[in-house]
Amino acid sequence: MVYEFDGTKYEKLRDMQAARRTKYLDLVRGGMNFTQAAHAVGVSKRTGKVWRNGRTRSTGRNERPLVDWYRGGMDKPKRTDARYLCMDERIAIADMRRAGSGVRAIARALGRAPSTISRELRRNADDIGGWYGPHRAQQKATHRLKRPKPRKIMPGTRLWDEIKAGLDKHWSPEQISGRLRRGHPDNESMNACHETIYQAIYVQGKGELRLQLKHAMRRGHVARRHRGDGQSRRPRFREPMVMISDRPAEVADRAVPGHWEGDLICGTGNRSAIGTLVERTTRFTILLHLPDGHDAEHVQDAIISKMRTLPALLRNSLTWDQGSELALHARVSAAPGMQVYFCDPHSPWQRGTNENTNGLLRQYFPKGTDLSGYTEEYLDAVAMEPDDRPRKTLDYMKPSEKILELIDDTATSTSTDTINTNCQQRCCDDH
Template sequence: MDARVGRPAPPRERMSGFWAGIRSGLSQERAASGAGVSVASGRRSFIDRGGVMPPTGAGQLRRSLRFAEREEIALLRAAGVGVREIARTLGRHPSTISRELRRVCHHRGPGDRHKMKYRASTAQADADQQARRAKPARLATSQRLRMEVQSRLVDDHSPEQIARRLREDFPDDPEMWVSHETIYQALYVQSRGGLKQELTKHLRTGRAVRKPRRSGGQRRERFAGMVLISQRPPEVEDRAVPGHWEGDLILGSLESGSAVGTLVERTTRFVMLLHLPGGHTADIVQEAMVTKMATLPEQLRLSLTWDQGAEMANHIQIAEATGMSIYFCDPHSPWQRGSNENTNGLLRQYLPKGTDLSFYGPGMLDNIASQLNSRPRKTLNWRTPAETLDALLSGTSGPPGVATTD
């Protein structure tokens, strides 16, 4: 039995759909599911290609027979239908069908030709194998060019810098010219040969797998159902009503993987700290936040504004448990949580950078928050956050008279 007979590789059009999903920003799992291929096949393709999308233009897909067409050819051929009739049925040229039928015979002797049956799986496997026989890369065949590129990569030159300088340094020698994309392909797609993958450490990103690029119009929401800060009500912005919070994480040393959650009420600058034992995953942050917010009266649980960090992946569950509306800042926009950013700076006096923050238990964190809430604040007319909050809750004072962005 032919060793290639069996389950064929995913059809090219499906893999094209997988890579289109990757390009749009989907995870490998979601891209595979959307394209109708197995997650294992998607991952294998991604790793084999080093994250580089293969050339699968629309014209190439139209020229190539699809697996479904090969199955149709097998059925019609088994029924005794001739080449021209099969071509008319599929809308293909007769020579395409004739060449396809010869695919199963090219590795057998002439006497075996009429003894063989056309199998779609065998033909698809052969087509996939032929497609992988790409033209040898220039960096794999030219040692002189390869050595020049490697030496410049070791000197931490970027592929674009290398490509541009090669044309300057060898203006009369086109054999020493190479595009920056060819260099990237040789680094990330090891089947292309030429450059060792270890050289990727000299790239500015240091990545061994290419990160799929997206155009600006393809930016997607980080979490399903997230509501951006631009949709936050004006009453939150003017700080007239207490109960609107800003939150973030203060990270400990990289080795410890520790963190402390910080919550700041926008009107009073009142601070609460979240104890995060065992890390700062979405589940741990959810449990700590729901527990801490339960200590507040309902009128102080109106909204929360947070960065688009992975720790807030369970924002829908948090909103349901606390009754709060949750808004997300724009990417890389910490100033949109001005009060929280300012408070985190003050907290570093108690929670130094580069230390293991798991040392601080719930009681210690409550004491730190209490000290900060007892400090007179200029933005509160030199009242403390604790005094201001008590006054607002008791109805004996309006909001602070001094409005700043901190």
């Protein structure tokens, strides 16, 4: 009897079955999913699973896998980073596990985290019996490290055409990924997560294809931009910043006057700007005249000029965002004698009083206008209007009235403390 498979005739059944398993393994390694590969060689999905994982018998006698689809990286030893488990550590894990040691005991003995040992035992254990063998584990881990891996999305493939069609409709990679998963639920070769699609766009796009992808992407980017979190970014300025988390508690509860919040109101194309300073306790507002630009030099000069006109008790601190206009914050701290604190990145609510005031001032300085034409006298006149407006938060007192009241109270308290100190000193001298 002659057996035929894939155009080749075999005299023995076992030879034909071996050829079928070899073809199945080649298809799986080529990227085809298990179901498609099984159907391609004429067997069921369950048979393919038995080939890969072996068979568990009720008698307790398990059959080994007939195809070793993990093999490939074992013959190519790789030098890995010290953070990865090595062969000696895997042998120690197997020996200690066989002796009955727990995960945490093994971790302590090897100087590793318990999660590392737990993950190793879970990922690299034998698929049939569930026991942990060090050589098999090394084989699996080495195969996972194999680089470079073949790309799933390549120009000219059906998957690429589907993705390109979605981009032409201005779909996001996440929408394309979700649609592919919905349209091809059982076809792994036609599924790709959004991160894989981003990689294909930004890494594989070259030449004319790169320009086409640029026009297809919503934001028109041809290079991926790093989105690191605010805590891990490089220092914003040359001089170290004092963050808002280090600000005294008395600033937050608004009990003491003299703590300010600041920002810029920008005009058309950010070519002109007006500085705004708001006192937290009284909501008293000061506008900074910046006719020659709003770079760090001009902004620090304007702040120092305005702050020097105020009494010392109203120059305690200034809270600003991390805009480049305050790069010279060390000079601002030194000249008027007020500490500068910086908000966290992308956290405008940490200057809520100032943000609210800027919204009110847009009534006088609409967006899209040139702000460099206003005189300093006009800015002072505009600032007087919100300062002369009753505020519910101040029990309907005006900011101009409230700040004078606080100045008088602070001055009286200071005078009383001075008198009491002098009296105590005089009593001590008499005795």
